[in-house]
Amino acid sequence: MKISVELGSRRYPIYFRSGGRHELVERTIADTESGRVLVISDDNVAPLYAAGFTQSLTETGLNARLITIPAGDATKTLDTVKQVYETAIAHGVDRTTHILAYGGGVVGDVAGFVASTLLRGIPFAQIPTTVLAQVDSSVGGKVGVNFAGAKNLIGSFYQPKWVFIDTEHLDTLPNDHRRSGLAEAVKHGFLGGENLLSQVTDNIPGILKGDGQALFDILPNVVRFKADIVREDEREAGRRMVLNLGHTMGHAFETDGSRAPLSHGDAIALGLRFCLAISAEKLGLSDRERLLCESALTALGGPANWAERIDDGVFERVLLDKKNQGDTVRMIGLRKLAEPVVLDYKQEEFRDIVCRLAHADRERKLR
Numbered sequence: 306m307k308i309s310v311e312l313g314s315r316r317y318p319i320y321f322r323s324g325g326r327h328e329l330v331e332r333t334i335a336d337t338e339s340g341r342v343l344v345i346s347d348d349n350v351a352p353l354y355a356a357g358f359t360q361s362l363t364e365t366g367l368n369a370r371l372i373t374i375p376a377g378d379a380t381k382t383l384d385t386v387k388q389v390y391e392t393a394i395a396h397g398v399d400r401t402t403h404i405l406a407y408g409g410g411v412v413g414d415v416a417g418f419v420a421s422t423l424l425r426g427i428p429f430a431q432i433p434t435t436v437l438a439q440v441d442s443s444v445g446g447k448v449g450v451n452f453a454g455a456k457n458l459i460g461s462f463y464q465p466k467w468v469f470i471d472t473e474h475l476d477t478l479p480n481d482h483r484r485s486g487l488a489e490a491v492k493h494g495f496l497g498g499e500n501l502l503s504q505v506t507d508n509i510p511g512i513l514k515g516d517g518q519a520l521f522d523i524l525p526n527v528v529r530f531k532a533d534i535v536r537e538d539e540r541e542a543g544r545r546m547v548l549n550l551g552h553t554m555g556h557a558f559e560t561d562g563s564r565a566p567l568s569h570g571d572a573i574a575l576g577l578r579f580c581l582a583i584s585a586e587k588l589g590l591s592d593r594e595r596l597l598c599e600s601a602l603t604a605l606g607g608p609a610n611w612a613e614r615i616d617d618g619v620f621e622r623v624l625l626d627k628k629n630q631g632d633t634v635r636m637i638g639l640r641k642l643a644e645p646v647v648l649d650y651k652q653e654e655f656r657d658i659v660c661r662l663a664h665a666d667r668e669r670k671l672r
Contacts, residue, residue, distance in 0.1 A: 308529050310444065311536045312464060319444060319468040319532070321524055323517055326354075329432065329469050330361045336430070336466065339401035342369040343393055345416040346407040347376040350434050353477055355407040370396045374415060378559075378569065381411050381450045383459065389419045403428045403466075409435035410442035410569070414457070417448030421463035431465045434474040436486025436512070436520065437570060440493070440527050443468050445535045445545075455625035456556040462540050470524065472517045483513055484605050485570025490527050491601045492550050492577060497530045498643035499597065506601040513606075546637065547645040549628060551576035553636040554659075557622040558614055567608070574602050575611040582611075582662045584638040587648065594642050610670070612663035620656055 306321040322328065333342065342362055346355035351373045362369035372392050374380050393402075404427060406416035413431050420429035433443035449460015475483070487509060494502030504523055511519030531548065538545040555576025559567050567575070581598055584590040603609070628635040634655040638648045650658065 306525055308525060308532060310464070310532045312539060315464050317465060317467050319528060320470060321521065321528075322469070322471045322473075323521055324473045325469070325471045326358065326473070329471065330358065330365070332467070332469065333362060333403070333405065333430075334365055334367065336428075337367060337403050339399065339403075340367050341397065341399070341402040342367055342405060343396060343398065343402060344369060344371045344405045344407050345374065345389065345412060345419070346371065347374050347380070347409070347412050349376040350408040350412070354434065354474060358407065374412070376408075376411070378411055378451070381414055381457075383450055383452065385415055386419055386422075386450060389415065390423060393419070393423060398423065398427070400424050400427055403430065405430050405432060406443075406465075407432045407434065409433065409438045413438055413443050414448050414460070415450065417446075417463055417465070418450060418460055421448055421461045426463070428466050429463075431468040433468070433470060435478060436475060436483050437489055438486070439470045439472070439475075439520075439524060440486060441489035441531065443470070444528055444531050445548075446539065451560075453625070454560060454622065455627075456560060458625070458627065464539075470528075472521050472524070475517065475520065476515070480513060480515075481568065481607075483515075484607055485568040487512060487605055488551075488570035488574040488577070488602075490523060491598075491605065492548075492573065493527050493530050494601060495577070495598055495639060495642060496547055496550060496645055497527075499594075501526060501530060502597060502601060502642065506597075506604055509601070509604040546628065546647065550637040550639070550645060551580050553623060553626050553628065553634070554579045554611070554619070556626065557619045558611070560622055561614065561618060563616075563618060564614070570605075571607045574605060574607055575609075575614065578602060578609065579611045579659075579662070580636070580638055582666060583636075583648070583658065584640070584646075586662065587658075588638050588640040588646055590639050590641060594639075597642070598639075610666075612666040615659060615663040620652075620659075623655070624652065 559572035
């Protein structure tokens, strides 16, 4: 199965496979003009998949080099980018060299940012190996790194030449990583409407049990939904902003160094729960639709109490959000399923609303 991200002359395909690693080698060979390839992976994925893939490329005569970075969000830094630059330059990188991002969202962000800036741009492709990367981050061209305690503060929009999604890569993925990745699929369901949300929710149990077919059943529709938004608004000047649903508070939760670390997906799930609370109060989100949304998040498992995480540090980190304009906090709410709304609040007003909703949520749980 294949769908395309329609961006005129930069149109690119997304391939969906279940067991396609031989095809992946052939596709790479066919796509590489210079014969020089840099495969960027992390120390979890490299020994499982990327090292063997790189060796297969070498055996066909390609000049392939594997660059391995440490796994985890702490790797998304300019220091890591500098190290990759140095290795790429030592390998003789030129403008026909292809970079292949073989891993999860962190690998895709780092590799894509390197590709977008090295020699002012060289070709790259995405081979996502996590649920999060397959349903969301490998599509759309957002690449970058964290900086000064803020998520993705430095980055660019740089589209891949192709994306190759093989669900067999998920066979070795721990269950908590599956749950984490599905939070973004649930978010797409909130934005896409009741049919898409129901499809995602119904398949969550199977996906969490490692059923590859269950994921394969939702992937094309979830990815197509995002691809259509990217086609309409590639650089987030308008509609694409709605994909940040749950991320204003989610990123603030994720970067909280005073608590046990949260995965990206768990943090976004908490951010989505906050969005439901503020949407019910400020936008009139119905009880029925709020329950549908909360049921999907509950099916994921994981932490559910966003209110207990509200402290001064959360508000400090919210102020670093890229969507903000001056002293105005900008976030996305839901009037109803498939009807997102941009909400703007002055900083003090936002703080007051959050504290009041958090208090109400705590009181509700005590009843």
